[in-house]
Amino acid sequence: MMKIALSLVFSLFVFNFSVAQKLNSESAFREYFESHKDSLDAIEGIWTVSSTQEFYRYDTLYNVDKYPRAAKVAIMRSGSFYDSFNLTGDSYDVSFFTTDVKGVYLYKNFFRITNEYSKAQAVISTSGIMQYTYEFPDGYLKLKFAESYEEGTRVVNQLTWKKIFPEDSKAE
16 A cells, blocks of 8 residues: 555656656746646746845845846646746746645745755735745855855845736636
8 A cells, every 4th residue: 555655646746747847938838827727726827026135234234136027937736835947947946835824835945056945935915926035045145145245144035926827717
């Protein structure tokens, strides 16, 4: 019985991974979402992402960078969580996990170069907007800023995701 359960879990993982690997363009993702629209969760689809990064040194704001169109990202179910991909099919290193509250997800961003995560609560509003804020991990900042890094540096990333496809038929 255990072998069957393990092989089923492995098969689902391989299926989900292989579906995402085949999708390597915006039109391919749109086609997938259109053909599965009756079974999609509200978080699944194509989103535009905008970002505002606030730079602090010892809690004093010293710079703000705005990226109104930072990325276009597809979110798809991957077993018990949701994975994200850029529209060429590569992992975006961002995952979402359901919580006990409908429309609220636990967001995890994996920083490969430092093997660190950042986490936040992401909330989807009824208008297809998802917002959350997190701080970049210290190890990541030290690596990115290199010799210009100073103790007490924090970078807060405020993200807004707007769902552009498919339009939600189910209100969250």
